Structure formats: C-alpha cells, structure tokens
Amino acid sequence: MTEPLDLFSTPDAPNSPGPIRDAEAAAPTEAPDLDTLRERAAGCTACELYEGTTGTVFGVGPATARMMFVGEQPGDQEDRALEPFVGPAGRLFDGALVEAGIAREDAYVTNAVKHFSFRRQGNRRIHQAPKVGHVRACRPWLDGELALVRPHVLVTLGATAGKALLGSSFRITAERGEPRPWEGTTLIPTIHPSAILRADPDRGQDADEMRAGFVADLRRAAELLR
Ligand code: SF4
Numbered sequence: 001m002t003e004p005l006d007l008f009s010t011p012d013a014p015n016s017p018g019p020i021r022d023a024e025a026a027a028p029t030e031a032p033d034l035d036t037l038r039e040r041a042a043g044c045t046a047c048e049l050y051e052g053t054t055g056t057v058f059g060v061g062p063a064t065a066r067m068m069f070v071g072e073q074p075g076d077q078e079d080r081a082l083e084p085f086v087g088p089a090g091r092l093f094d095g096a097l098v099e100a101g102i103a104r105e106d107a108y109v110t111n112a113v114k115h116f117s118f119r120r121q122g123n124r125r126i127h128q129a130p131k132v133g134h135v136r137a138c139r140p141w142l143d144g145e146l147a148l149v150r151p152h153v154l155v156t157l158g159a160t161a162g163k164a165l166l167g168s169s170f171r172i173t174a175e176r177g178e179p180r181p182w183e184g185t186t187l188i189p190t191i192h193p194s195a196i197l198r199a200d201p202d203r204g205q206d207a208d209e210m211r212a213g214f215v216a217d218l219r220r221a222a223e224l225l226r
Pocket of ligand 1: 041044045046047048049050056113114115134137138139141
C-alpha cells in the first residue's frame, strides 16, 4: 500500500516560527474545569492568529473522556461554527469513527492550535499550516485540556499534532499507527482526515487506501481501551 502523505501540513510540519505577539498575553491555563479553561482561551491573543477569525475553537467532549483526539487547527467551517471537526474533514472523521466503533460523543476532540490560520484569496479564506511558533504559543491550552481530561488513549491526527506532542523528529509516514507510552497515557499517531480528502493520485495516493488505513489506526486506538 502506498504510504499516505499528510498533505495538510507538508512536508512534515511547520518549520519556521510564527510571529508571536506576546506570550504573556495568554491567560493562565491551569483551570479547575474545562468551562473555565474554555472561557479563558476565548480571550487569548498570544499569537496573531486570532485576528480576522470568529473566535477560539476550543475542544469539545466530556471531561471524563477516555479517548482524546488532537488535530492541527480549525478550518473555515470550524471557525464559523466555533467547533472542531465540523467541516468536510470532520464529516470524514465522523464516518471513520463509526466504522472503528468509537462514539464521538464519548471522546474529547481538540486541535493543537485553536485559531484558524489562513490566507485570503479574494473572498475566500485558504487554509495555511500554522507555524511552529503558533503551535508553541497555543500549547498551554492543549496542556490545560490534557491535564483536565487525562485520557487513557491520545490520538494525534496529522504531522502538526504529532510534532506538537512528540517533538520535531516525529515522522508521520514512518510512525503512524504505532502506539507508544506518553506522559502516563498511550499515544497513537495517525494521519489527518483532510489528507485523505486531498489524496492526489498523481502522487500515488489512493483515497480509499488512505481511509482504510485511517480506520485501522482508529480501531487500534479503540482496542487500547478494551
Ligand atoms: S492560536 Fe492559540 S495562542 Fe494563538 S491566539 Fe489563538 S488561542 Fe491564543
């Protein structure tokens, strides 16, 4: 099978720091509960990505979730709805979860970066991979979510989320689907569903194969909870 590429954040991750406005602008991310953390994140201006967006797209799901998914960043539809994974990639994600026997409402779903990173093209907002500085600036919010949810199984979706938690040496094509212990939980990295939507046959990418591999990784994650 052709190894899928993560087209969402090629080649493997952001590689230059984004302009960080003021790291101190972030509100404290140690919070007694997710609602408090969400409220604090809503006012975050620690990097420039908040400009021109609807708002902070914080994670959703129960604080008691045993499984947590971390994607890259919200897209255009997620920014408008202020909810992660509700656009085309989210619909693909939902279908794959069903096939893998995972109830999305039982999981906590979030992103490494909480604001939509984009460039304008006419009236359209085109996704632009967040830079490493954006991921770094946003990390306290993700750490806050991790500390409150404390999932048994953590699934990273795509290279950006993988690098955010596993470091810059993480390689999605070589390491996806392999569970490993991480900070008291089990982390399993897989591709981002948007990579499947962007599968390019000219580059040897087969969307059906990529989707099947994605579902297989999710099934492996589900097995870890049994
Ligand atoms: S992307 Fe993250 S760090 Fe940057 S402003 Fe939004 S919430 Fe704050």
